[in-house]
Amino acid sequence: MAGNSNAGDAKLAWVVGVGALQGTGAAVARRFAKEGMVAVVTGRSPEQLAHVVRAIEADGGAALAAPGDVTKERDIIDILSRIETLGTLEVGVYNAGNARWAPALELDSASFEDTWRVGCLGGFMFGREVVRAMLPRGRGTILFTGATASLRGRPSFAAFSAAKAGLRMVSQSLAREFQPAGIHVAHVVIDGSIRGEKILTRLPELAEKKGPDGLLDIDAIADAYWYLHQQHRSAWTHELDVRPFAESF
Known part of the structure; x- marks a missing residue:
């Protein structure tokens, strides 16, 4: 595990499914670090x-790299046991997915x-272990x-839809089971293409077709995650959908 942190009493935000610097996972990690939390980032690529x-760190925040494979239960448990020695896990974000x-x-x-x-099993294992830490x-x-x-x-979306729909049910089940214990579980529906490295480099023709108003801004998505974390428990949101204003739905 590499990076910088304020060990001991730090507030931790663990984001899994972090890849490209210009991606949703990295943007969410940056957002929580901006608020003074230590961002623990997990993905397969060190x-x-x-x-x-x-x-x-260049922006003045604190972060730690915790490489791992979220489909491996042992990886999730080992990373969590290590980061719990550094501070209090306040936020867990499951952003992993492999659209096929x-x-x-x-x-x-x-x-x-x-x-x-x-897309689904890893989310269940992650959510279960994070709940254990927070309860x-x-x-x-x-x-x-x-x-x-x-x-x-x-x-052509059978695999991806099955995984994502399953993850949605996992999040609903965890919310209904553990919200009464003080754990806020929320699901964010990102409805549209994201202005990030994946679209801009692999599908530039799609980005051009969508135009400047047709892609979701990754930092705006990250703001939505921070908003959910900050909600007062008398008015928690379980599901939030975000999409470009020009996107039909």
Whole structure:
């Protein structure tokens, strides 16, 4: 685990599913670090995590890189046990996903299962372990990143929709079970394409087609996550959808 932190009494925000510097996971980590929390970032690429940590530190924030595979229960448990020695886990964000689109007749079962493991199973294991850490204190926020596919299936989206819809049900179940114990669980439906590295580098024609008003700004998405964490417990939101104003729905 690498990076800088204020050990001991630090307030931690653990964000899993952090990849590119210009991505949703990194933006959420930056947002929480901006508010004085230590951002713990988890993803499969130590190199990408190091870029994110350096960027947060350059802005005056504190961050730690905790590489791991969220489909492996042992990785989740080990990372959590290490970061709990550094401070109090106040926020857990599950942003992992591996969008895989293919016509149903061309989609093999192994690919379907892999998508589900990252998009849904990992979310359950993450949420369960974060709840364990938060329950003794009777407070905490757990946020899950959803998508349009959380709400409806479309052609070629069987694997991704199944995973995201499953994650939505996990978040609802955790919310109903643990909200009375003081744990705020919320699900964010990101409805639209995101102005981040993935779209801008891999699908530039889509970005051009959408135009300046057709993509979600990653920092604006991160603001929504911070808003959910800050909500007073007398008026908690469980599900929040965000989309560009020009997006039809």
